[in-house]
Amino acid sequence: MTDTAASSAEPAPLRLGIAGLGTVGAGVLKILRDQSDLIAARAGRPVTVSAVSARSRERDRGVDISAFAWEDDPVALATRDDIDVFVELMGGTDGPAKAGTEAAIAAGKDVVTANKAMLAHHGQALAEAAEARGHVIRFEAAVAGGIPVIKTLTEGLSANRVERVMGVMNGTCNYILTRMQSSGLPYETVFDEADKLGYLEADPELDVGGIDAGHKLALLSSIAFGCQVDFDGVALEGIGSVTIDDIRQAADMGFRIKLLGVAQLTGRGLEQRMQPCLVPAASPLGQLEGGTNMVVIEGDAVGQIVLRGAGAGEGPTASAVLADVIDIARGIRVSTFGQPAASLRAVRPAQSAVPAPYYLRMALVDRPGALAKVAAALGDAGVSIDRMRQYGHEDTTAPVLIVTHRTTRSAIDAAVEGMSATGVVAGQPVVLRIEQV
Amino acid sequence: MTDTAASSAEPAPLRLGIAGLGTVGAGVLKILRDQSDLIAARAGRPVTVSAVSARSRERDRGVDISAFAWEDDPVALATRDDIDVFVELMGGTDGPAKAGTEAAIAAGKDVVTANKAMLAHHGQALAEAAEARGHVIRFEAAVAGGIPVIKTLTEGLSANRVERVMGVMNGTCNYILTRMQSSGLPYETVFDEADKLGYLEADPELDVGGIDAGHKLALLSSIAFGCQVDFDGVALEGIGSVTIDDIRQAADMGFRIKLLGVAQLTGRGLEQRMQPCLVPAASPLGQLEGGTNMVVIEGDAVGQIVLRGAGAGEGPTASAVLADVIDIARGIRVSTFGQPAASLRAVRPAQSAVPAPYYLRMALVDRPGALAKVAAALGDAGVSIDRMRQYGHEDTTAPVLIVTHRTTRSAIDAAVEGMSATGVVAGQPVVLRIEQV
Structure with missing residues (x-):
């Protein structure tokens, strides 16, 4: 020129x-x-x-x-x-x-x-x-602040049938969970810390309830699978019920607990979950510390692509806003959701279509044959056990941890119901999905 | 529609x-x-x-x-x-x-x-x-197979002044280095394994000599810094001289050795290096195992963005080819290097403008005052020591490891020359840059 x-x-x-x-x-x-x-x-x-x-x-x-x-x-x-x-x-x-x-x-x-x-x-x-x-x-x-994930999905991976999209997309939740892990402090204490540091939205439920991250997941799903945004179809579960015990036990078994969004299109419909999950500690998602975001995209041709960066803040968010502006200045005019909105399908929401291993933690009553009854309840529901640990008694109950083989959420729910009926489990077992990443 | x-x-x-x-x-x-x-x-x-x-x-x-x-x-x-x-x-x-x-x-x-x-x-x-x-x-x-790094740099981060681009962009080299680490086998043995597995180019020097990865780095530099591609300006060093001893010692001190490409635009010119470096074991680059690729981009607004995925293979590479094709079908017409080629600057190549800590390994002759002479040679060159380890004697020499504070390559070279002059160092010390990531 x-x-x-x-x-x-x-x-x-x-x-x-x-x-x-x-x-x-x-x-x-x-x-x-x-x-x-x-x-x-x-x-x-x-x-x-x-x-x-x-x-x-x-x-x-x-x-x-x-x-x-x-x-x-x-x-x-x-x-x-x-x-x-x-x-x-x-x-x-x-x-x-x-x-x-x-x-x-x-x-x-x-x-x-x-x-x-x-x-x-x-x-x-x-x-x-x-x-x-x-x-x-x-x-x-x-979505995910400065990480160009919309562009990556819509344009960079446009030749792929997307198989799964996953993301840690709320930095505040990841800060709280990794801080609990590193400090050994309970949820309530770390929540108060995060609040004092100004990490929480005016309505903290947007963060810790998973709503903010759920909005992001619904947008990613639409682009990944060519379907209409369906936020109501996201199974939402916040991090408020994650205990320091679960974080410790998960770590002992080689896992980390993350507020993980997962979207998959199955024969039964679109499965969107935003909930605390266990992921392998050695995986990129497991290694993600503090307020950083990560999105994992799996495509049929490209395999697994991982994107990591700042999910919030002045610079990263402004970077993303201006990337869109510069695209428009350059004449790049991709449809909002990667294909014309009128051509996006309305997809039925589905849950629990995709099997996974599960983590169960329960308090077992000190009674002969108690563990056998729990094992039988799992077997009756068709759930097989990968690993089990029973710890020493605390007062009248003993903590029991179980990692199952791949199974469905409905089988797990049936097993938990069966366990309750035996009378040897005190209170409600903790059930967390182990996402295979 | x-x-x-x-x-x-x-x-x-x-x-x-x-x-x-x-x-x-x-x-x-x-x-x-x-x-x-x-x-x-x-x-x-x-x-x-x-x-x-x-x-x-x-x-x-x-x-x-x-x-x-x-x-x-x-x-x-x-x-x-x-x-x-x-x-x-x-x-x-x-x-x-x-x-x-x-x-x-x-x-x-x-x-x-x-x-x-x-x-x-x-x-x-x-x-x-x-x-x-x-x-x-x-x-x-x-560049980097299925990872949409060109699009990320050119479009996704277009509002950023890029500060540094780094990448592990040759899967074969990363396979060899991580396999040496996990197996304890020497370079030659693992090289032969990789050859039998078909991982090497017909001319293996393209892989292990860093040439293939150097080509990729030169292309990324052009886009990141708005300058003309200058492959001749890439300081190339292959992985053939990386020993199992260095891999072990680096691991003991919390590092991994990677064939890492780094590009930075400094006041003295464009610095492009493709050479074995130490990176922290806990960093995303340090955790990268096997044939996977990773590119790290640092922008003034967005901070650090990490992209990870398959760097080669039928599906990932075809995915990237077709993303470009689909862009053209959509009417996306960004200039090859992110701005008109005629507006790209010819930038002077620079080396060693950016200081860093260095790892030194040498064989110290068994003689009173030997270590003091090495330390003095470093001090005379203005290089200060962060950590030093001397191990037990093997025959007539003892291995000594030094991690320096941040310094320039020219100061390190002067220090090494000074050490050689003392006569207490047997052979040539190993010098590896520690890239701060």
């Missing part, structure tokens, strides 16, 4: 309207301020900001916003004539985020968003509306 | 001409045969094969090629009117691969290739020629 050519045909800038100037929005503005030449070289055209919108115009964000037009109302921002892309960084399932996105689509804008909750609930309708008008919605920042 | 709309405006297929029907070429044909509906749904149009070319038309490849036109000459294939994309899977730095690629570009075709050697040597000229005609050359399969 000569200087003459460049000056005679200066490409038009891509003009953004950014709604939401929290951590991520401020991060986006800082990168655009500091890396404008680099981005223009890669995008083939400048990327500029025309206007912004946020709750407060005055708040100090570490970045000067005086050069941008201001809108109090994100809907007004979304429909401005001087923006090409509406960048939605407000968050929230409905409210201004959804209203602004809908207005932007109706006004013929492309949309970039980091909003997993909105897309997990309204992604199908929003994508259909955008695609009917020839526009795109991009959401790399909504 | 309704059925009516689909049938009234059936999109034109993207038509391929495939040159080279070895493992990868056959893999591409099998996926196109088995997954045509999936690919059409994602690409928005069918992907078809018009013609093929290979050394032998008769060879059984496990896939029927009778429906495709045949060309003996890849150049004739590349210029056929009924192909849109020339898929070059023959390999080789020059010869038919380069002739076919040049002919395809001149004939106005896009090119997809898995050929790292050709691009490491001729990538700049080929990309300029293609881009001058508005065409693209894509090469996801050339």
